[in-house]
Amino acid sequence: MGRVIAVISLKGGVGKTTLTAGLGEFMAGEFGKKILLVDLDAQTNLTTMMIGQERWLALNEKGWTVASLFGDALDGTDQFDPETAVQVDVSPVRSVSGVDLLPSSLDLIELQEELSARRVRVDDHAAAIDILGTALRPLRDRYDLILVDCPPNVGPFSLNGLAAADGYLIPTIPDVLSTYAIPHIQTQVADFAGEIAHPIVELGVVITKFRASSRLHQETVRRLRRDPSIQNVLPGYLHEGNAIGAAAEFRPYTSLRQKYGSHGHFDQFRQLAREVLWEADAKLA
Numbered sequence: 659m660g661r662v663i664a665v666i667s668l669k670g671g672v673g674k675t676t677l678t679a680g681l682g683e684f685m686a687g688e689f690g691k692k693i694l695l696v697d698l699d700a701q702t703n704l705t706t707m708m709i710g711q712e713r714w715l716a717l718n719e720k721g722w723t724v725a726s727l728f729g730d731a732l733d734g735t736d737q738f739d740p741e742t743a744v745q746v747d748v749s750p751v752r753s754v755s756g757v758d759l760l761p762s763s764l765d766l767i768e769l770q771e772e773l774s775a776r777r778v779r780v781d782d783h784a785a786a787i788d789i790l791g792t793a794l795r796p797l798r799d800r801y802d803l804i805l806v807d808c809p810p811n812v813g814p815f816s817l818n819g820l821a822a823a824d825g826y827l828i829p830t831i832p833d834v835l836s837t838y839a840i841p842h843i844q845t846q847v848a849d850f851a852g853e854i855a856h857p858i859v860e861l862g863v864v865i866t867k868f869r870a871s872s873r874l875h876q877e878t879v880r881r882l883r884r885d886p887s888i889q890n891v892l893p894g895y896l897h898e899g900n901a902i903g904a905a906a907e908f909r910p911y912t913s914l915r916q917k918y919g920s921h922g923h924f925d926q927f928r929q930l931a932r933e934v935l936w937e938a939d940a941k942l943a
């Protein structure tokens with residue numbers, strides 16, 4: 659059964675979405691895994707990276723996004739059908755097959771408050787956070803891994819991602835403000851896992867946007883590695899580079915090397931994908 663990994667941080671812009679997309683593409687393209695990407699962020703960045711604005715708009719109009727899933731739970735409607743919502747083989751890289759996507763929607767913004775209110779009502783407590791997990795359950799057998807890109811908060815959508823997850827990754831830029839967010843997310847996840855009585859394993863901190871020439875970045879990575887409250891800092895880093903930023907653009911690519919550039923990023927991403935697969939095998943039941 660496919661394991662579920664949430665990619666989460668309370669800090670915005672640390673590369674969660676870029677990491678989720680790249681891990682999915684490298685796990686499928688280089689390691690032959692079958693991957694489902696789930697976009698839980700109303701910004702829809704992962705969705706538009708993978709399928710572009712136009713296709714997303716068409717799906718959104720038909721209600722084939724996670725917004726329908728949460729809308730159904732709130733309204734008692736029956737609009738969401740994973741067979742139509744899950745987009746198959748979405749990577750814009752021609753040589754990559756095996757990456758599917760459950761798209762997001764701007765409509766999540768409106769649903770957020772209602773879902774939070776629902777969670778506060780004692781009788782609906784569990785139901786409001788298990789919406790995604792319930793929807794993913796019948797799909798899990800089809801995938802080796804399901805990667806869930808969370809918004810930069812622990813609102814109701816992130817909680818759904820965490821409740822569905824077996825483990826989580828914490829991407830961070832190795833700078834002062836980004837790393838402040840690490841203990842906060844660890845505490846929130848640990849408390850939440852206790853609350854729902856379901857283990858959510860910390861798979862590791864992933865260093866993103868690393869600048870080898872920055873003394874601050876080097877020192878911060880050393881500090882994180884020594885920090886006893888951090889289980890694991892993955893050995894591979896994703897360096898900052900124009901090619902990675904540019905890879906967010908939706909357009910056809912012939913290969914992962916073309917998409918992610920030739921300045922070491924291909925190897926960094928490949929290495930990270932291998933490490934996360936290893937962590938998942940070693941640590942997730």
Ligand SMILES: Nc1ncnc2c1ncn2[C@@H]1O[C@H](COP(=O)(O)OP(=O)(O)OP(=O)(O)O)[C@@H](O)[C@H]1O
Nearest residue numbers: 670671672673674675676810867897898899902903
């Ligand atoms: N290694 C990198 N090198 C250069 N640019 C990067 C790198 N990783 C991410 N970026 C760029 O940084 C910006 C933020 O990245 P991304 O959207 O992945 O972060 P995020 O944590 O998902 O943000 P949010 O909190 O808004 O969801 C984007 O413009 C992205 O293209």
Ligand SMILES: [Mg+2]
Nearest residue numbers: 674675699703
């Ligand atoms: Mg994001």
